[in-house]
Amino acid sequence: DQQVKQNSPSLSVQExxxxxxxxxxxxxxxxxxxxxxxxxxxxxxxxxxxxxxxDKNEDxxxxxxxxxxxxxxxxxxxxxxxxxxxxxxxxxxxxxGKLIFGQGTELSVKP
Amino acid sequence: xxxxxxxxxFQVLKTGQSMTLQCAQDMNHEYMSWxxxxxxxxxxxxHYSVGAGITDQGEVPNGYNVSRSTTEDFxxxxxxAAPSQTSVxxxxxxxxxxxxxxxxxxxxxxxxxxx
Numbered sequence: 001d002q003q004v005k006q007n008s009p010s011l012s013v014q015e016x017x018x019x020x021x022x023x024x025x026x027x028x029x030x031x032x033x034x035x036x037x038x039x040x041x042x043x044x045x046x047x048x049x050x051x052x053x054x055d056k057n058e059d060x061x062x063x064x065x066x067x068x069x070x071x072x073x074x075x076x077x078x079x080x081x082x083x084x085x086x087x088x089x090x091x092x093x094x095x096x097g098k099l100i101f102g103q104g105t106e107l108s109v110k111p
Numbered sequence: 112x113x114x115x116x117x118x119x120x121f122q123v124l125k126t127g128q129s130m131t132l133q134c135a136q137d138m139n140h141e142y143m144s145w146x147x148x149x150x151x152x153x154x155x156x157x158h159y160s161v162g163a164g165i166t167d168q169g170e171v172p173n174g175y176n177v178s179r180s181t182t183e184d185f186x187x188x189x190x191x192a193a194p195s196q197t198s199v200x201x202x203x204x205x206x207x208x209x210x211x212x213x214x215x216x217x218x219x220x221x222x223x224x225x226x
Contacts, residue, residue, distance in 0.1 A: 009151065034215075043115070043201055043217030044154070089153060097208035098169065099144070099215070101153035 003027055006090055006102035013109055019077040021105045023090030028071060030092040030100075035064060035075050038087045038104070047088070048075070080109045114138065117202050117218035124192040124225045132187040132221050134202030140216075142205045143185040147171065147198040148220075154201060160185055161208060192225045199223075 005024045013019045023033075031052040036044040050057040050064045050073065057064050063076045077084055090102040118133045136143065144159035146169075156169030160179040174196060176188040185204075189196060202218040 004153075006153075036215075036217075041220070043203075043219045045217070046214045093208075098156055098159070099154075099203075101146075101155070103151055103153045 003094075004090055004092055004100050004102040006105045008105050009103065010106045010108070013080050013107070015082055015109055015111050016079045019080045019084065019107055019109065021075040021077075021088050021090075021107065023073045023075075023102050025071050025073075025092060027094070028068070029095065032093055033064070033066065033073055034091045035062075036089045036091060038089065044089060077107075080107075082109050082111050085109050115202055115204050115216050115218040117200075117221050119221060120219065121222045122224070124189070124223065126192060126194060126225060128192050130189050130192065132189075132200055132202075132223070134185045134187065134218060135183050136204040136216070137183065138204065138206075138216065139182060140204035140206055141182065142208050143179065144169070144203050145175070145177065145185070145187045146201045146203065148201060149198050157187065157200075189223075194225045197223060197225045
């Protein structure tokens with residue numbers, strides 16, 4: 001039972017354009033979400049997070065939007081750069097404090 | 112400040128062999144955990160620890176054993192390796208289980224192949 005779903009395994013965008021990565025979750029009790037970024041042969045690193053008391057959080061080129069009624073969040077990268085090419089994971093925590101990962105979306109930003 | 116250090120980075124095992132993946136952190140984090148990453152499945156929790164002397168099972172614990180004798184170290188043992196344990200393993204640590212404002216740090220990964 002995949003509680004956090006990233007339905008697009010890959011995404012390709014042109015440099016300078018917007019990248020939108022999507023994530024859906026099943027449990028309305030989840031109240032904190034994170035996006036992590038992973039380059040090949042490296043561990044995941046923290047990118048941005050959002051609490052359910054907000055519907056938007058912005059950090060430079062990265063913005064995360066949360067739609068609680070739809071149980072959906074999205075990560076926007078504007079403008080996209082070739083260095084953004086990586087796998088992006090959507091994460092949340094269950095009530096026991098255990099991390100739950102989405103499957104990941106591989107973003108490729110082409111020059 | 113080394114962060115989270117995992118060794119070895121690459122390992123090939125024969126079916127039935129045992130081995131230990133080492134994980135150490137120098138940030139005085141209480142919470143440590145092990146994940147495996149398989150294609151199309153994200154990262155799945157194997158075991159975790161909320162402090163020295165305390166461990167618990169995650170989502171996919173079978174075939175693995177852990178211990179936490181010190182705050183710094185959290186080794187993962189494969190008791191009798193099977194081809195299904197071919198995967199990339201990540202160790203992670205954080206200050207606590209509270210997610211808000213609590214960054215999780217991951218090691219660089221250990222690539223394990225069981226033949």
